Amino acid sequence: MPTKPPTISSGPATGWMLDGACLNLWWLPWIDNPRHVALDEVRLMRRTCASCPVLDTCAGFVAEQRVTAGFWAGRWRSLWALYRPDRPAAAKKASRVA
Numbered sequence: 170m171p172t173k174p175p176t177i178s179s180g181p182a183t184g185w186m187l188d189g190a191c192l193n194l195w196w197l198p199w200i201d202n203p204r205h206v207a208l209d210e211v212r213l214m215r216r217t218c219a220s221c222p223v224l225d226t227c228a229g230f231v232a233e234q235r236v237t238a239g240f241w242a243g244r245w246r247s248l249w250a251l252y253r254p255d256r257p258a259a260a261k262k263a264s265r266v267a
C-alpha cells in the first residue's frame with residue numbers, strides 16, 4: 170500500500186521580519202534582560218516599533234507564537250505578559266477615565 174511521504178512543517182512565516190524597522194537598529198538591546206536596559210534605549214525601541222511598517226504583523230506573530238522574551242511590537246514580552254493581552258490605545262484611555 171503506497172503511503173504519502175512525511176510532510177515537513179516549515180514553521181511560521183517570518184519573511185515579514187525583513188521589513189522590520191529593528192533591522193536597521195540591530196545594536197539596540199532587543200533581546201537583553203529588561204533589567205539591564207537603559208530607559209533611553211527602551212524609549213528608542215518603543216518609537217522604532219511605533220513607526221514600524223510591520224507592527225501589526227509583528228504583534229500578531231508574538232501573540233500567535235506566544236513569545237515570552239525580548240522586546241517585540243512595542244513592549245517587553247514575558248511569560249506573565251502572555252496573560253495580559255495587547256489592548257487598543259482607545260481602550261486603554263477609556264479604562265483610565267472610568
Ligand code: SF4
Pocket residue numbers: 186188189190191192217218219221222223224227228240241242243
Ligand atoms: S514592531 Fe518592533 S520588534 Fe516588531 S519588527 Fe517592527 S521594529 Fe521589530
